[in-house]
Amino acid sequence: MLDLGFSSLAGRLRRSEIRELLKVTLHPDTISFAGGLPDPMIFPYQAVEAASARVIKEHGRRALQYSPTEGEPFLKEQLAQFMRRQGDIAKPEDIIVVSSSQQGLDLIGKIFIDPGDPVIVERPTYLGTVQAFRAFGADFCGVDMDDDGVIPEELEETIVRLRQQGRKPKFIYLIPDFQNPSGVTLSMERRRRVLDIASRNDLLIVEDSPYRELRFRGEVLPSLYAMDTEKRVLMMKTLSKMFCPGFRLGWMVGPPEAIDKIIMAKQMTDLCTSAYTSIMTGFLIQDGLLERQIEISKNLYVRKAEVMLRALVEHMPPIDGLSWSKPDGGMFLWVKLPEYMDTMEMLAEAAAAKVVYVVGTGFFADGSGRNEMRLNYSYPSEEKIMQGVERLAEVVRKRVRGGQPQEATQ
Ligand SMILES: Cc1ncc(COP(=O)(O)O)c(C=O)c1O
Structure with a gap:
């Protein structure tokens, strides 16, 4: 067989495990919080x-x-x-x-x-x-x-x-x-x-x-x-x-x-x-037009961020160790789950429930972040954000240890 004799740099190249994983989990009805994409509906x-x-x-x-x-x-x-x-x-x-x-x-x-x-x-x-x-x-x-x-x-x-x-x-x-x-x-x-x-x-x-x-x-x-x-x-x-x-x-x-x-x-x-x-x-x-587009994007993303934050409060179980960031701009928020939860393991269940996110480990060079995930709110519609968070919360709820939590109150 041909020995291609790759360079040491080529030897260090890795496909992003996470991007690969997302490709196989994507189904047409899946709501994706995984990308880092702007909303194409506002492209000028x-x-x-x-x-x-x-x-x-x-x-x-x-x-x-x-x-x-x-x-x-x-x-x-x-x-x-x-x-x-x-x-x-x-x-x-x-x-x-x-x-x-x-x-x-x-x-x-x-x-x-x-x-x-x-x-x-x-x-x-x-x-x-x-x-x-x-x-x-x-x-x-x-x-x-x-x-x-x-x-x-x-x-x-x-x-x-x-x-x-x-x-x-x-x-x-x-x-x-x-x-x-x-x-x-x-x-x-x-x-x-x-x-x-x-x-x-x-x-x-x-x-x-x-x-x-x-x-x-x-x-x-x-x-x-x-x-x-x-x-x-x-x-x-x-x-x-x-x-x-x-x-x-x-x-x-x-x-x-x-x-x-x-x-x-x-x-x-x-x-x-x-x-x-x-x-x-x-x-x-x-x-x-760039500045006009920035205004349009901000006006849309503030609404979408609010929808996601409200949906998280409404649907996520009120358990210790669960929290999320509250961004003042941009496209993402970060969710921390209790340490016993593993977002990589959970992704298959989430994909089956037709919602995906990016697992935390991809964002840590040392492989930590197993109980964390990134959610994107700029791409999905407001309706999809509400549905997607509800689906995700159900997946999290099933993994709560020590019985079903109370209804969310926070
Ligand atoms: C922090 C950061 N840097 C760089 C990039 C790459 O962006 P692009 O190559 O599209 O400019 C991204 C994209 O998500 C990003 O979030």
Whole structure:
């Protein structure tokens, strides 16, 4: 048989067990709380159709050509203006356009991570990040979170522990706003402390920020990038959640030396992001359609989040050890079940009851999170959210130890 002689990186590649599991559990009548998808009913396809026609009319030949690796200058100008309106200052030349954040994660892995390198992440963290950095052999050092985000004391302890072993983390990777998966937001006070810890320990922060614009409650907090005075924050943005994921368009901004290396790494990955999509996106931002879409999304997601929270209160059994986060924005909430429950084992029962979620373990590099799960509320309709939570609550109820609980009262 042919010995394909794969590289050591190829040897580290893993199919996401969780994504595979979800594929087989999906039935047409199944209500899925598993994806991280925006609601397609609000995709502004007429505006996209018009912008698309305009690209061909005004920039036809150029839009069908290769473009600079760092991105179309017109788009970068529009992105810089959009960022400014969100409180983030960047010059167009400081921005690199990427094929969405997932490519950004891969490029970060390429330029920073050698096998065995420690990388600090939140516990839990985004599944796609674990997958991307694991391929480069990252040694994940997870730091616990509470309702205010990552816990600074634990962050500091982790850095000290590594230092005692003669190691320095490559960077601190954080999703400060409406984190995927937990829905939790890093508080203002903690933002300052995290920046201070990074500064004292001379560490880079990678701020992954797909959800910040989708705040539907509470006060807007500045990004770590905006608060940073030392150029130690590399911020990743994407249109996927605030506009649509189908464009595969994101951007990064941060320390110039890092952006420079990322440009080189991107050059060998895909040469450039689509000029056609880039120019179209530039028009959409210029015409205010991105901000309009953000408003539409927030108005819808706040209602959906409320429906899910109300349904959880109404249907979940009132038992010790059961709790869920209450997000102020974004697309997810995080459910913790009693420790004796296992969401991986429970998934088959949930799928049989025609409701699915993502099991907690995928979001922990160390395999913990067995009694936890992520629920998405942006994709299903309000009606499906109510039905789905009712089904899920029934599955949980069957697993309660020590007899049937009382009717929910909380
Ligand atoms: C925190 C985070 N980073 C990155 C991504 C990847 O998004 P995309 O590649 O669509 O921009 C996601 C998607 O769910 C995410 O939640």
